[in-house]
Amino acid sequence: MRAIRGAFLDFVDDPWRHVGNEQAAARFVSDGMLVVDDRGIIADFGPGDEVAARHPDAPVTRIPDRLILPGFVDGHIHVPQTRILGSYGEQLLPWLEKWVFPEERRYFDRDYAEAGVRRFFDTLLASGTTTCQAFTTAKPVTTEVVFEEAARRNVRIITGITAIDVNAPEWFTTTADEFVAASRLLIEKYHGVGRSAYAITPRFAYGASDALLAACGRLKAEYPDLWVHTHISENPSEIRGVLALHDDCTDYLGVYEKYGLVGPKFTGGHGVWLTDDEFRRLSAAGAAVTFCPCSNLFLGSGLFRLGRATDPDQRVRLTFGSDVGGGNRFSMLSVLEDAYKVGMLNNTLLDGSVDPSKKDAAEAERNRLSPYRAFYAITLGGAEALRLEDKVGSFDVGKEADFVVLDARGGPPAVTWRTDLAPGGGAPATLEEAAELLFAIMMVGDDRAVAETWVMGDRAYSRDTVGDAADS
Numbered sequence: 147m148r149a150i151r152g153a154f155l156d157f158v159d160d161p162w163r164h165v166g167n168e169q170a171a172a173r174f175v176s177d178g179m180l181v182v183d184d185r186g187i188i189a190d191f192g193p194g195d196e197v198a199a200r201h202p203d204a205p206v207t208r209i210p211d212r213l214i215l216p217g218f219v220d221g222h223i224h225v226p227q228t229r230i231l232g233s234y235g236e237q238l239l240p241w242l243e244k245w246v247f248p249e250e251r252r253y254f255d256r257d258y259a260e261a262g263v264r265r266f267f268d269t270l271l272a273s274g275t276t277t278c279q280a281f282t283t284a285k286p287v288t289t290e291v292v293f294e295e296a297a298r299r300n301v302r303i304i305t306g307i308t309a310i311d312v313n314a315p316e317w318f319t320t321t322a323d324e325f326v327a328a329s330r331l332l333i334e335k336y337h338g339v340g341r342s343a344y345a346i347t348p349r350f351a352y353g354a355s356d357a358l359l360a361a362c363g364r365l366k367a368e369y370p371d372l373w374v375h376t377h378i379s380e381n382p383s384e385i386r387g388v389l390a391l392h393d394d395c396t397d398y399l400g401v402y403e404k405y406g407l408v409g410p411k412f413t414g415g416h417g418v419w420l421t422d423d424e425f426r427r428l429s430a431a432g433a434a435v436t437f438c439p440c441s442n443l444f445l446g447s448g449l450f451r452l453g454r455a456t457d458p459d460q461r462v463r464l465t466f467g468s469d470v471g472g473g474n475r476f477s478m479l480s481v482l483e484d485a486y487k488v489g490m491l492n493n494t495l496l497d498g499s500v501d502p503s504k505k506d507a508a509e510a511e512r513n514r515l516s517p518y519r520a521f522y523a524i525t526l527g528g529a530e531a532l533r534l535e536d537k538v539g540s541f542d543v544g545k546e547a548d549f550v551v552l553d554a555r556g557g558p559p560a561v562t563w564r565t566d567l568a569p570g571g572g573a574p575a576t577l578e579e580a581a582e583l584l585f586a587i588m589m590v591g592d593d594r595a596v597a598e599t600w601v602m603g604d605r606a607y608s609r610d611t612v613g614d615a616a617d618s
């Protein structure tokens with residue numbers, strides 16, 4: 147047993163369910179204690195004095211002047227794009243051809259993959275992210291290296307061979323048969339072992355023949371426990387291409403539905419151009435979408451309709467994702483910053499000032515990314531969307547002790563004076579003060595706000611002692 151003492155904030159419910167009273171979804175303990183057992187599982191949590199009295203022998207690590215949150219969940223990230231974030235000049239399809247395929251090809255070489263994957267996890271942990279759902283490449287070696295390194299870091303990961311068999315150069319593709327054979331080996335070796343889970347991962351419907359999608363469907367039927375991860379409705383040219391390739395389907399989601407892939411463990415990344423009817427079907431299926439605002443802005447894909455996805459009558463489960471390297475930041479704090487701006491941009495239409503017939507006050511309200519909604523989305527909300535809420539996402543007893551230690555003074559020079567303005571300064575005494583501080587951190591701070599990242603009760607990253615291990 148060991149204990150951590152400090153100010154803790156987490157979520158017990160979805161703030162979008164508490165419009166006007168979002169505090170009801172959050173939990174703040176200004177002087178709290180988290181007790182972790184020898185397996186890295188949370189054994190006790192609550193007010194510091196009470197918890198300390200129950201565990202008089204547990205050694206205590208005190209973390210003063212910080213805000214401790216559950217580790218962040220990144221629902222959509224590409225491991226082999228670690229090096230190409232911020233690559234100039236293209237929208238999705240030409241960007242893939244010009245930047246992504248050549249870089250991912252390098253990961254077919256085990257040595258390059260091992261070096262790149264080490265850097266990936268270094269950067270992930272330095273960003274406060276402790277759970278991710280990730281893409282690899284079409285070749286099994288990359289996926290194997292990712293699983294091995296995730297296990298070494300003890301990071302919770304959902305990943306799988308990222309299959310593509312059409313609309314890419316021949317040197318980049320796989321076949322449905324190769325994909326199935328290689329997937330089986332990796333599923334047997336890694337799925338459910340430690341903190342690893344396997345996702346059947348057709349890259350996107352634009353890069354998948356009927357044969358490949360049918361193979362994915364057969365794998366899902368054979369292993370119903372697996373996750374399914376892909377892209378959906380990201381870019382208008384992509385969508386047109388999908389409907390030309392799968393001309394018996396009337397919309398993008400219909401392609402994945404046709405092959406039995408859409409259900410509770412399905413995630414489609416982006417969903418920028420999903421129709422109301424597709425949102426309705428995703429909601430009914432219990433499936434998830436990942437909102438990737440950094441990427442959607444960087445690649446010019448469009449504005450995700452957050453307020454539509456969170457319609458209480460057809461709420462779609464959401465993860466937020468960096469989509470590195472379509473997204474130009476690893477930090478989920480940067481993802482929140484851009485998510486807030488996308489919501490505000492959506493509202494220039496929904497507030498009726500441009501076109502009164504488009505006015506929708508309720509949807510506009512849901513587009514506003516309050517700090518409650520924001521930090522729920524990258525902790526408990528992400529865990530719920532990935533069906534991992536029994537394992538991560540909050541400080542409930544029995545969950546894995548992943549957490550991030552936020553320093554409100556970490557960031558550009560402007561951040562300190564800004565966060566000092568929040569009531570209580572850097573040391574909030576109430577939930578409302580903590581929420582104000584978190585909003586300042588997400589809008590003005592950056593990954594330098596992450597002072598420490600802990601994985602299953604062990605410190606896996608410390609900003610102040612970081613060395614040059616990443617260059618090894």
Ligand code: GUN
Pocket residue numbers: 224238242246349350377380441469472
């Ligand atoms: N669609 C298919 N592949 C990709 C990718 O690597 N990044 C993004 N953003 N979209 C994709």
Ligand code: ZN
Pocket residue numbers: 222223224377415469472
């Ligand atoms: Zn992506």
